[in-house]
């Protein structure tokens with residue numbers, strides 16, 4: 001905590017001050033959406049006909065580096081690149097290579113990604129070389145036809161090759177699947193068995209109401225409380241204290257010997273222990289995934305070469321971090337709770 005702020009609450013935070021929000025939560029985790037573009041169009045994430053940002057609106061990789069590095073100086077220990085699809089951003093490895101200096105210095109504990117895996121076979125060796133030790137691959141089905149259906153045109157083979165390539169260079173892969181009623185509901189146990197057989201942790205996510213999509217979310221929404229109860233009829237699930245710094249809560253499945261995570265924003269809110277904020281590829285800071293409020297960091301970033309203005313803008317925004325989301329998915333609420341798509345902030 002910056003001592004000058006304790007003595008005088010209106011004193012500007014000194015550069016490098018750690019970030020504590022109004023609810024006493026320490027912000028140590030930054031998610032950076034490096035592009036809003038993607039080579040897939042998952043039906044729960046995007047509409048088929050999406051309008052993406054013009055390239056001129058994007059921060060350069062150097063600007064993204066400066067922005068993320070300012071957060072590292074302010075106490076961020078975990079950095080996750082997302083998107084859109086992070087690996088489709090041109091020259092993304094320049095950014096990852098450059099950010100890896102914070103791993104070498106010990107300032108960062110983890111540099112990682114959430115990816116759809118389509119480009120992973122190409123990038124895995126270099127990612128490992130940059131110090132990426134584990135990453136999350138989003139995969140909602142193991143059936144190639146269903147995979148094409150949910151992603152609108154993705155090829156499962158490529159993702160599988162990406163997973164294998166990552167494992168081959170020693171990167172630990174975790175699979176994340178959005179639980180979708182009538183789509184992968186029946187396949188969840190066999191996906192878990194497959195992942196655990198491969199030594200891969202598996203996490204289920206509840207669908208959240210972000211952005212207009214072509215389908216009705218009420219038809220897709222599958223509460224994980226129900227999935228968990230069904231799995232508990234089949235297997236022995238034991239709560240374990242394992243934590244990654246993300247929102248998943250884990251159990252161990254006695255019969256498979258693997259870890260299963262649940263990300264339950266709808267049925268069991270985890271905002272109380274929130275430790276994260278997000279920046280987008282245009283330099284907008286979102287203090288909460290589930291709210292519209294945001295702060296522009298591009299202007300202070302570009303206004304001077306030093307980081308003081310930027311640091312002050314970040315402190316001011318962290319001071320507005322809300323308590324949590326107000327997500328609702330039901331038949332009476334047709335509009336998404338938040339207008340932007342998940343691909344803007346990267347989940």
Ligand SMILES: Nc1nc2c(ncn2[C@@H]2O[C@H](COP(=O)(O)OP(=O)(O)OP(=O)(O)O)[C@@H](O)[C@H]2O)c(=O)[nH]1
Nearest residue numbers: 114136203205244245246247248263265289346347
């Ligand atoms: N509501 C909410 N959902 C989140 C938050 N962070 C992550 N999620 C959801 O969880 C999904 C997976 O996030 P990841 O960071 O890839 O996975 P994770 O399981 O949290 O990450 P690790 O546990 O660090 O491996 C995201 O795409 C979101 O859908 C959050 O702060 N709030």
Ligand SMILES: C[S@@+](CC[C@H](N)C(=O)[O-])C[C@H]1O[C@@H](n2cnc3c(N)ncnc32)[C@H](O)[C@@H]1O
Nearest residue numbers: 045083084085114115116138207208342346347
């Ligand atoms: C937006 S994607 C970005 C990174 C990368 N393209 C990927 O799919 O891993 C990050 C995660 O958000 C999840 N996601 C997208 N839309 C969602 C929604 N409406 N509710 C819950 N999770 C969602 C995806 O399944 C994925 O795991």
Ligand code: SF4
Nearest residue numbers: 038041042045084116
């Ligand atoms: S979930 Fe990821 S892969 Fe699927 S459309 Fe969204 S950004 Fe692309």
Ligand code: SF4
Nearest residue numbers: 271274288289324325
């Ligand atoms: S919804 Fe907002 S407050 Fe809740 S965990 Fe996610 S980012 Fe944090």
